[in-house]
Amino acid sequence: MQTVSSDVLLAQLQWRYAVKAFDASRKIPQADWEAIEQSLVLSPSSYGLQPWRFVTVANPALRAELRKHAWNQGQVTDASHYVVIAAKDRVTEADVEAYAQRIMQVRGGGMNPGLAAYRDMMLGSMKNEATLPGANFATYTRSQAYIALGFALYTAAAMGIDACPMEGFDPGQYDTLLGLKGSGYHSVVSAAFGYRASSDWLASLKKVRYEAQDLFIRR
Numbered sequence: 469m470q471t472v473s474s475d476v477l478l479a480q481l482q483w484r485y486a487v488k489a490f491d492a493s494r495k496i497p498q499a500d501w502e503a504i505e506q507s508l509v510l511s512p513s514s515y516g517l518q519p520w521r522f523v524t525v526a527n528p529a530l531r532a533e534l535r536k537h538a539w540n541q542g543q544v545t546d547a548s549h550y551v552v553i554a555a556k557d558r559v560t561e562a563d564v565e566a567y568a569q570r571i572m573q574v575r576g577g578g579m580n581p582g583l584a585a586y587r588d589m590m591l592g593s594m595k596n597e598a599t600l601p602g603a604n605f606a607t608y609t610r611s612q613a614y615i616a617l618g619f620a621l622y623t624a625a626a627m628g629i630d631a632c633p634m635e636g637f638d639p640g641q642y643d644t645l646l647g648l649k650g651s652g653y654h655s656v657v658s659a660a661f662g663y664r665a666s667s668d669w670l671a672s673l674k675k676v677r678y679e680a681q682d683l684f685i686r687r
Contacts, residue, residue: 472626482675484625486632487660489668492546496661500627501549504661507623508551511616515590517567519556519609520616521653523646524549533645538637538658547632547660552642553617554653555609558597564590613656624661634658 496504508522525531528545534552535544544550556563568587572578579587593599600608617633624631635657642648642655664671 477626480625480628481622483628484621484631485670485675487543487547487630487662487664487668488632488670489665490543490546490548490630490632490660490662491665494548494663496548496629496663500629501661503627504549504620504623504629507619508553508616511619513612513615514608515567515593517559517563517590518612519559519563520613521554521556521651522616523552523554523648523655525552525646530645534637534642537641537645538634541634541636543632543634543660544658546662546665548662550658550660551620552646552655552658553613554643554646554648554651555613555656556605557609557652557654558605559594559609561591561594564594610656617657617659620659620661630662630664632660634660 505522505524511518513519525534526549531545531550534550535541538544564587567590568579568583571583597604601611602608621631621633637655637658639655642658646655648654
């Protein structure tokens, strides 16, 4: 396994910012985009259940419609790639069973005692919504979506690709336009990926963060 030095890692995190203006003429190479997609696939989630779908929007006309419901933010149409992360409305018994089957498919073997116990633990949690973080599925699955978002943003930065996480849109309109109504998933957050435009006013400004000593509580 190859590792990245701490200096390189921190330099990339210093370099990245939430791009406000993308260069619409520049496109992310396919191999690089596939790596970003795989970072979404490989993102961790509670129990490993992956309660999400990633809607990649390439159709220019559809992106133009989405922009109307995202405060007319140019990143929606001008970025090379645009992804909407949709969270599952609720995790069902069927979802848990499907995941258990996937574990057996990938790792081989049948329903051994260890896997059966893990499946039953997941089922117990999903059947008792009050025990979930936030005591409801909406909070629980929404939180998972942001983990995936973070993985994609870092992956892009590590490859020198710009990105902008975006919450500023009408989820109901997005769900309608993206065909998510009745699918069991709902729009939570989106992200635009590409390359910053030379005209982006934010690109030359220093990153503003509090010092570590102001943020960490050490016991």
